[in-house]
Amino acid sequence: xxxxxxxxxxxxxxxxxxxRPAFWLTTLFGVLLMIALxxxxxxxxxLAHPTVTVGSVGVPPVQLERLxxxxxxxxxxxxxxxxxxxxxxxQVASGHLPGYFVRPHGRLVFVGVPSAAIDSxxxxxxxxxxxQRVSPATLRQIAxxxxxxxxxxxxxxxxxxxxxxxxxxxxxxxxxFMVVLMYGMLxxxxxxxxxxxxxxxxxxxxxxxxxxxxxxxxxVGALAFLQLxxxxxAAWATFVANGSHLPLNALPAxxxxxxxLCAVIGYAQYGSIFAGLAARASRTSEMNQxxxxxxxxxxVGYIGSALAASHPTGVIAEVLHVMAFIPFWAPILAFALxxxxxxxxxxxxxxxxxxxxxVVWIIRFAAGIFRRRLLDYRALAxxxxxxxxxKASS
Amino acid sequence: xxxALEDVSFGYGDHAVLDEASLSLERGxxxxxxxxxxxxxxxxxxxxxxxxxxxxxxxxxxFRKLGYLPEERGLYRKMAVGRYLEFIAALDGLRGRAxxxxxxxxxxxxxxxxxxxSRIDTLSKGNxxxxxxxxxxxxxxxxxxxxxxxxGLDALNQELLIEVLKDSRKHGVTxxxxxxxxxxxxxxxxxHFMLVEGHFYPYHPPERPAHYAIDTGLxxxxxxxxxxxxxxxxxxxxGQVIRQxxxxxxxxHTFKTLLAERTGHAAQ
Numbered sequence: 001x002x003x004x005x006x007x008x009x010x011x012x013x014x015x016x017x018x019x020r021p022a023f024w025l026t027t028l029f030g031v032l033l034m035i036a037l038x039x040x041x042x043x044x045x046x047l048a049h050p051t052v053t054v055g056s057v058g059v060p061p062v063q064l065e066r067l068x069x070x071x072x073x074x075x076x077x078x079x080x081x082x083x084x085x086x087x088x089x090x091q092v093a094s095g096h097l098p099g100y101f102v103r104p105h106g107r108l109v110f111v112g113v114p115s116a117a118i119d120s121x122x123x124x125x126x127x128x129x130x131x132q133r134v135s136p137a138t139l140r141q142i143a144x145x146x147x148x149x150x151x152x153x154x155x156x157x158x159x160x161x162x163x164x165x166x167x168x169x170x171x172x173x174x175x176x177f178m179v180v181l182m183y184g185m186l187x188x189x190x191x192x193x194x195x196x197x198x199x200x201x202x203x204x205x206x207x208x209x210x211x212x213x214x215x216x217x218x219x220v221g222a223l224a225f226l227q228l229x230x231x232x233x234a235a236w237a238t239f240v241a242n243g244s245h246l247p248l249n250a251l252p253a254x255x256x257x258x259x260x261l262c263a264v265i266g267y268a269q270y271g272s273i274f275a276g277l278a279a280r281a282s283r284t285s286e287m288n289q290x291x292x293x294x295x296x297x298x299x300v301g302y303i304g305s306a307l308a309a310s311h312p313t314g315v316i317a318e319v320l321h322v323m324a325f326i327p328f329w330a331p332i333l334a335f336a337l338x339x340x341x342x343x344x345x346x347x348x349x350x351x352x353x354x355x356x357x358x359v360v361w362i363i364r365f366a367a368g369i370f371r372r373r374l375l376d377y378r379a380l381a382x383x384x385x386x387x388x389x390x391k392a393s394s
Numbered sequence: 395x396x397x398a399l400e401d402v403s404f405g406y407g408d409h410a411v412l413d414e415a416s417l418s419l420e421r422g423x424x425x426x427x428x429x430x431x432x433x434x435x436x437x438x439x440x441x442x443x444x445x446x447x448x449x450x451x452x453x454x455x456x457f458r459k460l461g462y463l464p465e466e467r468g469l470y471r472k473m474a475v476g477r478y479l480e481f482i483a484a485l486d487g488l489r490g491r492a493x494x495x496x497x498x499x500x501x502x503x504x505x506x507x508x509x510x511x512s513r514i515d516t517l518s519k520g521n522x523x524x525x526x527x528x529x530x531x532x533x534x535x536x537x538x539x540x541x542x543x544x545x546g547l548d549a550l551n552q553e554l555l556i557e558v559l560k561d562s563r564k565h566g567v568t569x570x571x572x573x574x575x576x577x578x579x580x581x582x583x584x585x586h587f588m589l590v591e592g593h594f595y596p597y598h599p600p601e602r603p604a605h606y607a608i609d610t611g612l613x614x615x616x617x618x619x620x621x622x623x624x625x626x627x628x629x630x631x632x633g634q635v636i637r638q639x640x641x642x643x644x645x646x647h648t649f650k651t652l653l654a655e656r657t658g659h660a661a662q
Binding site (some may be wrong): 005008009011012016020194197198199200201202203204205206207371374 | 440443444445460461462464466467468469470471472473481482484485486526529
C-alpha cells in the first residue's frame, strides 16, 4: 500500500531548492570566493612588490628575468649589470641594491640579503638546476632498481603524487566539514520543518518514513554535489586562466574513484545522522545544538588523516587502520590511508559494504524515531497506568 | 469492511484516549465522527491512517488508497499550487501527462486553476484548505479521512465540498469525517458515531427535535418540545422579547447522558 517513493521526495528536494535564488546566490558567492582565494595572494604580492631590482656580475640579465617570469604572481624583475663585484658590493653597502648575482667557479651565488621575491627566484633557479642535473639515464637506473629489489626508494623531497594525494585528503576533509555545517543542517531543518508544519502526517500516508528521510538525504546530496562540482570547476578554470599547472594526472584513476566514493559515503553517513537528529528534535533551534558534536567527530577523522602522512608505521598507523572501519571516520581515513599504501582491495570492499550498511541502518533507525516522535509525544502511552487509574476510581 | 479498529487502546502519557474501542467502516459509506474537543477524533483518524500505532488491539486496513486531510494545515508553503499537487500525484504513482490532467481537473473543480502558479503561502486560509482537500482526492482513493474539512471554507465552498463528498460516495468511496456542522451531517451522513470517554457509540439523530432553545438575547432557555408553546407564552407575558427559537439536535443531551452513564459505571 505504501511506497518507498524516495526518488520522488529526492526530486522535489532537489528541484525546489535548486529553483530558489538563495541557492544560486550561495553558489555564486562560493565561485567568487574560490577565485579570490586563488588569485588573491598573487595579486597582493604583486601589489606589495611591484618591482624587484638586483645586480648581476657576469650573469646574463635575460636569463634571470626569464626565470623570474616563470614564477606565478610575481612583479617585475630589473637586473642591473655590473662590470665587477667591487662596484656591485658598493651599491649593496650604500643601500641602493638588495644584492647581486655572481658566478664564481661555475656556481651561482647571491650576495646580499634576499627578500621573499628573491627567495622565490633562488628556489626557481634551484628547481631548474635539479631538473637539469638528473639525466634521463639516471632516472632509468632508478626505475630499474625499483623493479629489481624489494626495497622501496623513499624520495627525500615530496613527489608530485605525494603532494596531490595530501591535497586531495585535505579537500576530502574540507568537503565533509562543509557537509556537516551546511548540507547536514539543511537536511535537519527540512526534516524538522515537516514535523513542525505537520506536513509529515499527509506525507506518511503516501510514503514510508525511511523513504521520506532517504529521499531528503539523496535530494539535498544531489544539490550539495552540484554546488561542489560548480565550485571545483570554478577553481580549476581560475587555475588554468592564471597560467598555473594543476598536476591532476598525478592522481591515478583508482584514487579519484576512491575519493568520490568516500565523499559520497561520508555525505550519506553524516546526512543520515542529521536526519536522525532532526527526527528526534521538535524545533529547528534544537538542531543547532546537534551540529557541534557531529563537527567534532569530523575533526577527529581529519586529525587522523593528517597523522597518516607523518606516521607511516607504528602504533598510530595501526590505530588508523582500525579507525578506517569505524563509521563516520571510515570515509576520510580509508582515503587518507593511501598515504600508507592504501587498504587491500578486499578490505576496501568490506569497508565500503560495512559503511553502506551503516547508512541504511541509520536511515531505518531515524525513520523509527521520526514516526514515534512525529507528534512529539514526550511520554509513551502507559496502558498499565490507565488500568491503575480505573481501579483506583472503582 | 474497509477499515476497522478492533478493541484498540491508545493514549498520551497517562491520558487514555481510546480504551478498547471498536469501530468499523463499510464500503461506500459516509460516516460522521462526533465528540467533544480532545475526545480522540483526530487520534482515531491517525490510527486508521497508520500514523499512530495502537498500544493494544489492532487496526484492520483493507483499503487500497487513502486520502487523509489532517486538521492542521501542513503544506510546502513555498511551492506553487500546481507543482505541489503534481508532487502529490507523483507520490501516488501518477507521472507526466496523467498527473497533469488529474491535477488540472481537480484544480478546476475547486476553482484553484487561477492559482496554479501562485505560491501556497500567498493563498488565503480557505484556499489553502482547498489545496489540501484536492491533495486527498488525488490518485482515486477508496477511503477519505477528513478531519474538520469545512474549516476555513466560505458558504459557497462548503456547498462545493458537500457536492464532491456526495459524488465520491456515488463512486463507492468511504468517507470518515469529523465536523462541527452537525445539522448538515445529519442530512447526508449514512451513520454517526460519538466518541465519549474512549468508546464509540452509534448516534441516531432524532427525526423530530426533542428540545428547543429560546434565545432572548440575555438568556438561553432549553425546553422540551411539548412545553415550547407554554414557555413562549410565559416569557412574552413578562414583557421579554424573543430573538430566536431553534431546534436542538439532541447531541448535547446525548453526550451528557453518555458521560453520566460512563462516569456512573466507573463510580460503581
